Amino acid sequence: MSAQAAGFDYGIEAIGAYVPRSRIHCADRAERLSVPRDTLVSRIGFDTLSVKDSGETTSDLACRAIADLLERCRIDPQRIGCLVVVTQNPDGYGIPPVSAIVHGRMGWPTRVASFDLALGCSGYVYALSLTAGFLQSLGADYGVLVTADPYSKIVDPDDRATALLFGDAATATLLSRQAPWRIGAADFGTSGDHAGSLMLDERRRLRMVGKDVARFCIREVPGSIARALEKNAAALDEVDVVLLHQGSKFIVESIGDALGVPEKTPFLAQDVGNTCCSSIPLVLAPLLSAPSGARTLVLSSFGVGLSWGSTVLRYAPQAAAPAQAQCAPQEQAQTQPQVLAVTA
Amino acid sequence: MSAQAAGFDYGIEAIGAYVPRSRIHCADRAERLSVPRDTLVSRIGFDTLSVKDSGETTSDLACRAIADLLERCRIDPQRIGCLVVVTQNPDGYGIPPVSAIVHGRMGWPTRVASFDLALGCSGYVYALSLTAGFLQSLGADYGVLVTADPYSKIVDPDDRATALLFGDAATATLLSRQAPWRIGAADFGTSGDHAGSLMLDERRRLRMVGKDVARFCIREVPGSIARALEKNAAALDEVDVVLLHQGSKFIVESIGDALGVPEKTPFLAQDVGNTCCSSIPLVLAPLLSAPSGARTLVLSSFGVGLSWGSTVLRYAPQAAAPAQAQCAPQEQAQTQPQVLAVTA
Numbered sequence: 001m002s003a004q005a006a007g008f009d010y011g012i013e014a015i016g017a018y019v020p021r022s023r024i025h026c027a028d029r030a031e032r033l034s035v036p037r038d039t040l041v042s043r044i045g046f047d048t049l050s051v052k053d054s055g056e057t058t059s060d061l062a063c064r065a066i067a068d069l070l071e072r073c074r075i076d077p078q079r080i081g082c083l084v085v086v087t088q089n090p091d092g093y094g095i096p097p098v099s100a101i102v103h104g105r106m107g108w109p110t111r112v113a114s115f116d117l118a119l120g121c122s123g124y125v126y127a128l129s130l131t132a133g134f135l136q137s138l139g140a141d142y143g144v145l146v147t148a149d150p151y152s153k154i155v156d157p158d159d160r161a162t163a164l165l166f167g168d169a170a171t172a173t174l175l176s177r178q179a180p181w182r183i184g185a186a187d188f189g190t191s192g193d194h195a196g197s198l199m200l201d202e203r204r205r206l207r208m209v210g211k212d213v214a215r216f217c218i219r220e221v222p223g224s225i226a227r228a229l230e231k232n233a234a235a236l237d238e239v240d241v242v243l244l245h246q247g248s249k250f251i252v253e254s255i256g257d258a259l260g261v262p263e264k265t266p267f268l269a270q271d272v273g274n275t276c277c278s279s280i281p282l283v284l285a286p287l288l289s290a291p292s293g294a295r296t297l298v299l300s301s302f303g304v305g306l307s308w309g310s311t312v313l314r315y316a317p318q319a320a321a322p323a324q325a326q327c328a329p330q331e332q333a334q335t336q337p338q339v340l341a342v343t344a
Numbered sequence: 345m346s347a348q349a350a351g352f353d354y355g356i357e358a359i360g361a362y363v364p365r366s367r368i369h370c371a372d373r374a375e376r377l378s379v380p381r382d383t384l385v386s387r388i389g390f391d392t393l394s395v396k397d398s399g400e401t402t403s404d405l406a407c408r409a410i411a412d413l414l415e416r417c418r419i420d421p422q423r424i425g426c427l428v429v430v431t432q433n434p435d436g437y438g439i440p441p442v443s444a445i446v447h448g449r450m451g452w453p454t455r456v457a458s459f460d461l462a463l464g465c466s467g468y469v470y471a472l473s474l475t476a477g478f479l480q481s482l483g484a485d486y487g488v489l490v491t492a493d494p495y496s497k498i499v500d501p502d503d504r505a506t507a508l509l510f511g512d513a514a515t516a517t518l519l520s521r522q523a524p525w526r527i528g529a530a531d532f533g534t535s536g537d538h539a540g541s542l543m544l545d546e547r548r549r550l551r552m553v554g555k556d557v558a559r560f561c562i563r564e565v566p567g568s569i570a571r572a573l574e575k576n577a578a579a580l581d582e583v584d585v586v587l588l589h590q591g592s593k594f595i596v597e598s599i600g601d602a603l604g605v606p607e608k609t610p611f612l613a614q615d616v617g618n619t620c621c622s623s624i625p626l627v628l629a630p631l632l633s634a635p636s637g638a639r640t641l642v643l644s645s646f647g648v649g650l651s652w653g654s655t656v657l658r659y660a661p662q663a664a665a666p667a668q669a670q671c672a673p674q675e676q677a678q679t680q681p682q683v684l685a686v687t688a
Contacts, residue, residue, distance in 0.1 A: 102534025113532030116462035133477030188457030192448025
């Protein structure tokens, strides 16, 4: 075990989410694209994909996720130190950044720092570390971390490699000092040699060499999780759930097998698809109330870059801590009916 | 003065730069666009604008700036914790991010974390805080922070509001633990209400409401600098140079006047133009050797968002500190012949 001091003064207090109601039915699309039913069911694993309305912008999704967070938590905007948006699909062409647009629409004070992080499926773990570290340097009470990366803007519906994978969603995570779910130290990595495995072509359409990406993730992610555990002086035995990026059923199950704990690596995105940087916060949200006693979680996100990040969340409510925000108990999102069953 | 503990364990050790040789001559372009000579000389202030070759990509610029850094400093890649790229104009459409492409081209180890920050002219001060905080959480020896945002990709050469302003460049800043130029706490802010003042249109061309941007900067930046000074228990009296984002001669001079120290706010970008997030590191680089005794600097960057950030750099070499990287003395870049004169 490493002797290194691990983790941040900040933790996760609550997560808001927005999942568009419209769905693409994968069975229909698979038939049209001549993708075998067995491939869809046993490897891809998504029944439906959430999809935004064509008129909805990335900042719309972000604002709806924040609205959900604000319905649940009372947050004094004067105490927000930063607004971070993880996206690779900003409004228009990215100038101004989504974070500035959202800042304006929320009417938040000018003292709120804001920036966009251009990360893909590995984005949530990166953004947790960056936001927590940034808040620490600011000494601010709250940070709001938004994930909003609607891949429907870039997926070619006729491309068999990607048309059955990606769903649209957004989340808004409230970080606060002394929040109960403490964010641990993280392990990160990059394999720029594989940067071309997931890219936009000249028509701004996603192209993916699926086998490369899967092979890479299955090879690299277990080691990243092991290093993250070591940094936090934790053992896999004591981890209740390992929340992996919900890239596909095959990737989640393969990494679960490689770790030797397939029962701890649930695949929970059947109804929404791979929502990129939103996939982990979507499945994390219902666990935050710890109703069934989950107290140690591993998060591991991976994808575009290729890049990855893993960290440990520990439930450690502080008796003496002032309630940083008055949040109602985190309720189960309508879109993930299967989540609570996992920890039961 | 604030009692708050200020600043990071990390500092700036060296800066590499790449400025393309080609130049746009502003007098010629101003004549073509019927911009009065007096406006060009006394308000805009740029004689020439650096411009990349049409075939040069953003990752090309980034790699050339890193190559310049590596010529100057011996850095063991195994000790690099992260590679951060600030850009709003990535290769292609941003997937994969520039940082991953550069990571692959440099052949750096997989343990290097990498990500892109989508920030405009305010990006350097943001990125210093984010990178220093991230390094602290990683416990890594080095971080490499690249700025590379070639606006020639998005400027409409027939647009009078922007065609005489922006130049292309890239820089690579080496951050290390106990480096002599310590990075202080920073002040940040956003005015999302003005997000539309600088934006890309549907043809991916830059549109700017110049008067809005200028008015905003002149109103907000002096207060941001005052707050940054307070956070670092510093007074403007003891500051040797205030390095403002080199947006235009008018903006730099107006903020200098508003601060009451126009002699401390040099305009140094006549030859290159407004190089966006690269403008501050370009003018900071020649000051790092502190040959003329500059020991306390303020950096303040502002722009797209609209957003801003200000911080304090202090020269505080540590006698007992191991040389983190063997760097040759920072030499004056060929492109800024006027820099040293400022501190003389």
